[in-house]
Amino acid sequence: MKNDNDIEQRIQYLIHCLREAGIKATNQRLEVFRTVLESEEHPDAERVYQIVSQRVPTISLDTVYRTLWLLKDLDFISTIETTQSKTRFDANIDTHHHFVCSECGAIIDFYNDKFDKLEIPIEIEELGTANRLLVEIKGICNKCLANMTNDQIKTKKGERK
Amino acid sequence: MKNDNDIEQRIQYLIHCLREAGIKATNQRLEVFRTVLESEEHPDAERVYQIVSQRVPTISLDTVYRTLWLLKDLDFISTIETTQSKTRFDANIDTHHHFVCSECGAIIDFYNDKFDKLEIPIEIEELGTANRLLVEIKGICNKCLANMTNDQIKTKKGERK
């Protein structure tokens, strides 16, 4: 779904936009962006930090945070709503939808043409300016279903903020 | 949209379910549930605490937390995905959809018959068991739009986790 050319191209575009905005295109920033681009999960800051550290061992967690928010402000990545305390980031710019596990909080992207064609109702204008629509399906993911049958008498306690 | 009978009825049902499960129906628990039921916003724990305190002045914030999670485990309320650090709670059991402000994180319920009729695609079975579908529209709410034009040269910085 993602190929290296796409990724290099988007990194080049980031460098271009940063320079244009008078923001320095440091190695840390580019590697943080690359990590989110390459990630198939929806990584939180800690996870991004773990991965980037392998390439840039001296990077600090707070630089990762600062960079992620910078990328978000520049609309290169977005944040995902979660039921957990950790903020999760996403560089998937294709139209997609979410399957959300109410047990473990996993968010799995899925694609669906019918949902892609849904239009934003006019009534929304009363609330604000809309720019994106996505369908969210809540349920329990396969992994959690497996755990629940294993545990049998399960003390139901989900992940919390 | 909500009337007092509905609320009393749901509280009675809670008492019934608690007793059945061998959990004590304490005043604190009932008042926390009443507060979420009566709330038109999607209150966070702190907000629930503020309101409940007026009726039960000795209640503590951690009891509010414990009760909210208990009610969630019993499926009397649900938690809402947010981009902010605070967990927000919801007792709205009607089928509804969300308008989410990407600036301030506000979540506004809206109703739409067409969206209500959307069906869960079969492909979802590969991911897990689905039980609810909702449409999420992302945009910028009127309040934030107003602020943005006021501030003019705005140092774009949203609410963060």
Add this chain to the structure above:
DNA sequence: TTTGGTGCAAACCGTTTGCATCGCT
């Protein structure tokens, strides 16, 4: 009466911030 629930205060964990140093441009 008994056992689970509550309130308190301290711990926890994800995230942010102040400051001195470092390295793009």
Add this chain to the structure above:
DNA sequence: AGCGATGCAAACGGTTTGCACCAAA
């Protein structure tokens, strides 16, 4: 060379937990 970016460590804010007391069943 200059100034924004970084790394460190300490602060912060929402949430959780251990413990002794209290009250619903």
